[in-house]
Amino acid sequence: MSAVADDIARIAVVEKSRGYWATVLRRLSRDKVSMVCLGIIILIALAAILAPYLGLASPYQGSMIRRLRWIGTPGYPLGTDELGRDMVSRLIYGGRLSLFLGLAPVVLAFIVGTTLGVMAGYLGGFVNQAIMRTVDVFYAFPSVLLAIAISGALGAGIVNSIVSLTIVFIPPIVRVSESVTTSVRNLDFVDAARASGAGSLTIMRVHVLGNVLGPIFVYSTSLISVCMILASGLSFLGLGTKPPEPEWGLMLNTLRTAIYVNPWVAALPGVMIFTVSICFNLLSDGMRSAMDVRS
Amino acid sequence: MSEADVLAPAADVGGPEQPLLEVRAMSKHFPIRGGFFGTTGVVRAVDNVSFSVDKGEVLGIVGESGCGKSTTARLVIGLIQPDAGAVILDGEKLGAALSLRELRRRVQMVFQDSYASLNPRLTIEDSIAFGPVVHGVSTAEAHARAHDLLRKVGLDPAIFAARYPHELSGGQRQRVNIARALALSPRLVLLDEAVSALDKSVEAQVLNLLIDLKNDLGLTYVFISHDLNVVRFISDRVLVMYLGEVVETGPVESLWEDARHPYTRALLSAMPSLDPDNRTKEAPIAGDPPNPINPPSGCRFHTRCAFAEPMCGEKSPSLFETGNARHTAACHMVDPASGHSKAGHSSAGELQNV
Numbered sequence: 001m002s003a004v005a006d007d008i009a010r011i012a013v014v015e016k017s018r019g020y021w022a023t024v025l026r027r028l029s030r031d032k033v034s035m036v037c038l039g040i041i042i043l044i045a046l047a048a049i050l051a052p053y054l055g056l057a058s059p060y061q062g063s064m065i066r067r068l069r070w071i072g073t074p075g076y077p078l079g080t081d082e083l084g085r086d087m088v089s090r091l092i093y094g095g096r097l098s099l100f101l102g103l104a105p106v107v108l109a110f111i112v113g114t115t116l117g118v119m120a121g122y123l124g125g126f127v128n129q130a131i132m133r134t135v136d137v138f139y140a141f142p143s144v145l146l147a148i149a150i151s152g153a154l155g156a157g158i159v160n161s162i163v164s165l166t167i168v169f170i171p172p173i174v175r176v177s178e179s180v181t182t183s184v185r186n187l188d189f190v191d192a193a194r195a196s197g198a199g200s201l202t203i204m205r206v207h208v209l210g211n212v213l214g215p216i217f218v219y220s221t222s223l224i225s226v227c228m229i230l231a232s233g234l235s236f237l238g239l240g241t242k243p244p245e246p247e248w249g250l251m252l253n254t255l256r257t258a259i260y261v262n263p264w265v266a267a268l269p270g271v272m273i274f275t276v277s278i279c280f281n282l283l284s285d286g287m288r289s290a291m292d293v294r295s
Numbered sequence: 296m297s298e299a300d301v302l303a304p305a306a307d308v309g310g311p312e313q314p315l316l317e318v319r320a321m322s323k324h325f326p327i328r329g330g331f332f333g334t335t336g337v338v339r340a341v342d343n344v345s346f347s348v349d350k351g352e353v354l355g356i357v358g359e360s361g362c363g364k365s366t367t368a369r370l371v372i373g374l375i376q377p378d379a380g381a382v383i384l385d386g387e388k389l390g391a392a393l394s395l396r397e398l399r400r401r402v403q404m405v406f407q408d409s410y411a412s413l414n415p416r417l418t419i420e421d422s423i424a425f426g427p428v429v430h431g432v433s434t435a436e437a438h439a440r441a442h443d444l445l446r447k448v449g450l451d452p453a454i455f456a457a458r459y460p461h462e463l464s465g466g467q468r469q470r471v472n473i474a475r476a477l478a479l480s481p482r483l484v485l486l487d488e489a490v491s492a493l494d495k496s497v498e499a500q501v502l503n504l505l506i507d508l509k510n511d512l513g514l515t516y517v518f519i520s521h522d523l524n525v526v527r528f529i530s531d532r533v534l535v536m537y538l539g540e541v542v543e544t545g546p547v548e549s550l551w552e553d554a555r556h557p558y559t560r561a562l563l564s565a566m567p568s569l570d571p572d573n574r575t576k577e578a579p580i581a582g583d584p585p586n587p588i589n590p591p592s593g594c595r596f597h598t599r600c601a602f603a604e605p606m607c608g609e610k611s612p613s614l615f616e617t618g619n620a621r622h623t624a625a626c627h628m629v630d631p632a633s634g635h636s637k638a639g640h641s642s643a644g645e646l647q648n649v
Contacts, residue, residue: 020415020416020459187411187412188406188407188408188411188412189411189412189413189414189422191369191374191404191406191412192404192406192412192472192475193414193425194374194399195372195373195374195399195403195404196399196403196425196426196429196430196478196479197395197396197399197400197426197429197430197479198425198426198429202429206414206417206425207414207417210414210416210417211414211415211416
């Protein structure tokens with residue numbers, strides 16, 4: 001190599017070489033919309049986690065004489081619900097279950113779906129057909145209907161609604177990871193790895209997973225908002241959380257009767273669901289463009 | 296297997312007389328899937344190809360795109376399963392005396408696309424160290440070897456080892472790919488269009504590097520390319536392929552001076568010339584190669600050959616010796632007993648006078 005090229009290489013190394021994920025994080029941190037959304041999500045999540053230490057009124061303790069107070073009532077900044085319970089407290093406590101029900105099924109489906117999808121995409125042939133056709137069966141049902149059907153069959157309850165939502169979200173994640181894997185597996189570096197004598201498992205772990213996790217991860221984050229809405233829907237139908245447990249979907253259901261009496265308070269749980277899901281959606285959008293490093 | 300075994304080159308078995316690689320009657324027909332059930336036909340990508348590569352030799356494989364050059368290389372290293380035929384490495388037959396895993400340690404491959412052949416999420420040193428680690432070498436030792444190899448291919452490990460592929464130029468990436476191919480101390484390296492995507496000055500640097508490495512490490516190359524100048528520069532012997540078949544093979548000088556197959560001559564005369572008095576006036580052959588799904592009967596070149604006669608469409612020629620024992624061509628004109636009207640008069644000079 002010429003001396004000039006050598007010098008250029010030395011100068012270039014001053015800007016320390018970054019890993020892929022470091023680059024993605026740096027690009028994401030420059031995106032204002034994503035950062036605001038991340039901030040809101042962290043704020044709501046922290047409040048939910050730390051709820052018992054925030055000195056809030058009890059979310060269960062109601063009062064028949066203080067029912068459906070308007071927003072801004074002294075002592076009740078966001079009013080009270082149909083049983084006279086403090087809305088601030090119930091919304092914050094409700095975030096615990098709602099966020100958990102939004103995240104847990106997606107995380108579980110991400111693990112199971114990625115495993116199945118990468119296997120189907122990399123191994124191809126019979127394995128692919130077996131996994132993908134099974135997944136197609138689940139696609140025959142609309143996701144809302146499927147969640148209701150499974151929850152209904154299993155019975156109401158938090159664990160059961162997590163199971164049913166996980167099953168609902170596995171098929172789309174399998175599909176996405178299968179298609180990403182198929183495109184990666186045809187690249188020369190996978191052939192080069194095979195030519196080095198590596199087995200399928202090693203290649204999937206070292207060479208395939210690192211290259212497909214990004215897109216699957218982004219897709220899965222976009223499912224969190226859908227999952228929260230579905231979980232709220234199940235609670236709304238009485239298939240998820242049971243009263244008096246605070247949960248946004250369930251709160252929306254019970255306050256429905258008060259919609260003509262105190263519409264602003266009745267809409268609050270919906271506002272929370274809307275805010276959190278739009279934040280997750282915008283964040284996954286931001287991650288998608290941050291990961292597109294070559295653009 | 297101990298670590299020392301993996302990183303040391305495999306011992307020579309048959310002596311210098313025995314070819315390092317022998318490919319016997321290898322075929323690969325890709326089925327064309329139509330609809331859900333069954334197949335609607337086959338692409339005869341490689342059809343009954345036989346050749347051998349001597350120890351320390353560079354065998355060039357040339358031909359138009361789609362003629363089966365790359366498929367041949369992928370068949371040799373077992374990335375594609377052949378339908379028929381045998382791969383014999385230094386006397387040991389793949390599948391019998393030689394396992395696929397062992398073959399893949401002794402034979403390595405460099406691909407054309409330097410970017411696609413490196414994992415974008417791995418650092419250069421991790422990519423090079425991957426092979427040795429898979430074969431049981433400790434990570435520390437594999438990294439030491441990666442640094443060694445980077446130095447050998449002319450890249451300073453202090454600068455490049457921790458970098459990612461997108462931070463390198465095309466030439467640097469191809470050097471890394473060469474280092475990766477050498478990580479398991481192979482005896483044979485398949486270079487599949489390894490320099491075709493590089494610009495000319497970088498191409499020359501990488502070619503010189505390949506020659507230096509070959510001399511230092513006692514390597515043998517199979518060099519696949521469509522660039523005839525490059526093939527002439529680096530090869531000892533050349534194999535010309537057309538539609539999945541070998542049409543001519545011989546020492547590079549003999550082939551350039553005295554090509555016997557009309558296709559080889561057409562290929563050579565299609566090379567751009569820098570001499571203003573030696574312009575290519577008309578295309579030596581017209582049209583595209585026929586569809587390999589339904590190749591022509593008899594000699595596959597007869598549809599485009601200026602000397603084709605009815606017998607060419609009926610009888611498929613095998614490789615005949617041209618007088619020089621190492622130079623063979625699959626053309627009826629080379630075989631004096633074939634019945635072709637110009638049989639036995641296949642050299643360019645004779646054909647022009649007829």
